[in-house]
Amino acid sequence: RVENVKSFDEFLEKRFPESRRKAYYxxxxxxxxPPQARRELKEVGWTKGLELAKVARRDRQHFDCATWLHKAREMPKEQFKQEVExxxxxxxxxxxxxxxFKLYKSQIPVVEQAIETAALMLGTDKSRGYCLEMICADFLAGANLENGNSQVLLQSALRFFKFLPGEERRTFMEYVTQKAS
Structure with a gap:
C-alpha cells in the first residue's frame, strides 16, 4: 500500500488516468x-513490447529473446507488428x-445495409473493409459507362445476378425479356 489506495481500480485511476488499457498492456x-526483455523495454517501447509479449506467450520457455529484441530494435513499429503477425x-x-470519415446519422443505415448486403453476397467471413472495397469496385464499374465501356457494367450485372435467390432471378429474367422485346 505504498500509494495509499483502497483498490486496484483506484491504483489504476491514479497511475494511469489517461488509459486503463495501457495499464493492462x-x-x-x-x-x-522474460526479465532481460523487460529491462530493454524502455529502449524498444511498450508498443513493441506488447508485440514481443504475444510471441513470448506462445513460445514460453522456447522464446528466442535475443533475436526478437534485435528485430524490435531494428524494425519500424508497423514492420515489426507485421513480422509478429x-x-x-x-x-x-x-x-x-x-x-x-464523418457520416451523418441519416447516412449510417444506408452504409450499414450496403455492407451487410455485400457480406451476405460475398460470404459473412469477409471483413467489413473487404465488403466496402467490393461496393466501391462495383460503383467504379458503373462509373466506367461514361467512358463508353459497357462491358464492365455487363460483367458487374452478371456477377450480381448469380447471387440472386431463385424467385428474384426469375423476376429479373422476366423484366429483361419484356424490355428486350
Whole structure:
C-alpha cells in the first residue's frame, strides 16, 4: 500500500488516468516477457513490447529473446507488428490502415445495409473493409459507362445476378425479356 489506495481500480485511476488499457498492456508485457526483455523495454517501447509479449506467450520457455529484441530494435513499429503477425499466423499480411470519415446519422443505415448486403453476397467471413472495397469496385464499374465501356457494367450485372435467390432471378429474367422485346 505504498500509494495509499483502497483498490486496484483506484491504483489504476491514479497511475494511469489517461488509459486503463495501457495499464493492462503493461501488465501483459510484465507477465509474459522474460526479465532481460523487460529491462530493454524502455529502449524498444511498450508498443513493441506488447508485440514481443504475444510471441513470448506462445513460445514460453522456447522464446528466442535475443533475436526478437534485435528485430524490435531494428524494425519500424508497423514492420515489426507485421513480422509478429507473420510469425504467429504463418501468413504474410497486407499492410493496412484505419480510415476515419464523418457520416451523418441519416447516412449510417444506408452504409450499414450496403455492407451487410455485400457480406451476405460475398460470404459473412469477409471483413467489413473487404465488403466496402467490393461496393466501391462495383460503383467504379458503373462509373466506367461514361467512358463508353459497357462491358464492365455487363460483367458487374452478371456477377450480381448469380447471387440472386431463385424467385428474384426469375423476376429479373422476366423484366429483361419484356424490355428486350
Amino acid at each position: 503493461l501488465m501483459s508485457i510484465h507477465e509474459h516477457l 507473420k510469425e504467429l499466423t504463418g501468413q504474410e499480411t497486407e499492410p493496412w490502415e484505419i480510415i476515419y
